[in-house]
Amino acid sequence: MAVALWKSLLQTTKSRLSLQRGMSLYNSAHGFEEEEIKKKLQQFGGGSINLSKENNGIGVLTLNNPKLMNAFTGTMMLELQERVTELENWKDGKGLIIHGAENTFCSGSDLNAVRAMSSPQDGMNICMFMQNTLTRLKRLPLISVALVQGKALGGGAEFTTACDFRLMTPGSEIRFVHKQMGLVPGWGGAARLVQIVGSGAALKLLSGALKVDPERAVHLGLAEETLPSSDETRSLEEAQAWLNQYTKGPGEVIQAVKKVITAGRELQLEAALRAEKDIFGTVWGRPANLHAVAQSTKHK
Structure with a gap:
């Protein structure tokens, strides 16, 4: 069982890296x-x-x-x-x-x-x-x-x-x-x-x-x-x-949007969720996010 889980995790990691x-x-x-x-x-x-x-x-x-x-x-x-x-x-x-x-x-x-x-x-x-x-x-x-x-x-x-x-x-x-x-x-x-x-x-x-x-x-x-x-x-x-x-909008945000869509299209759900988490981490607390929060950006 442990070997099977390890192989599954390794394959998921490889899939995420191939997209990145x-x-x-x-x-x-x-x-x-x-x-x-x-x-x-x-x-x-x-x-x-x-x-x-x-x-x-x-x-x-x-x-x-x-x-x-x-x-x-x-x-x-x-x-x-x-x-x-x-x-x-x-x-x-x-x-x-x-x-x-x-x-x-x-x-x-x-x-x-x-x-x-x-x-x-x-x-x-x-x-x-x-x-x-x-x-x-x-x-x-x-x-x-x-x-x-x-x-x-x-x-x-x-x-x-x-x-x-x-x-x-x-x-x-x-x-x-x-x-x-x-x-x-x-x-x-x-x-x-x-x-x-x-x-x-x-x-x-x-x-x-x-x-x-x-x-x-x-x-x-x-x-x-x-x-x-x-x-x-x-x-x-x-x-x-x-x-x-x-x-x-900022290039890094547009690129992140495209990356999460690619992950959702090509990966199985759990792998796509983990990829989304990783991509989310590249924009959270970064300049574009902090600027929007500081400006209290309103959605019309």
């Missing part, structure tokens, strides 16, 4: 050959993942490969991992907007890389690599929003589910086209989609490869709302204004 440190899902123990797949991905260049960090604590991550509807090349996958690491270390960050260059979101993977790395082992390594990266993205202590302009197809649709929220512009669509490619989602999109819309709706979206326009996405709970403008610059401004209502 941004640890990945897979390593060599799972057959993940990270360095090998990185070398292969490096051979397929083009496009970029650009990140700007504003003084208000809002970051903007841009998928930039407009010639291929912002499809992920191998080097873009590597750059995404680097940007996520940078965001994990952004002490002043509060929010993140992800969008695609030139008014479209992302069409998934670059087919040139897909054709060249078609072996089962390569496929599994890419799957684990992208699941690692997008899980770390989802766990960022930042409130994240996918701004869906134009099309989010396949892996692009999966990418949107790694964000906390999705906003869509008029005429845009999200579509899980994997069935038409003889596949299922491999970047974690199916598991996250079930969490967002439920298993029944997720099954329909995947098995039917259905086009989800903004109205349907809002109805399903896949998107928060449809923004007024389809103009690239204007819709980005609208997304920033939408996100600002949730990122007002």
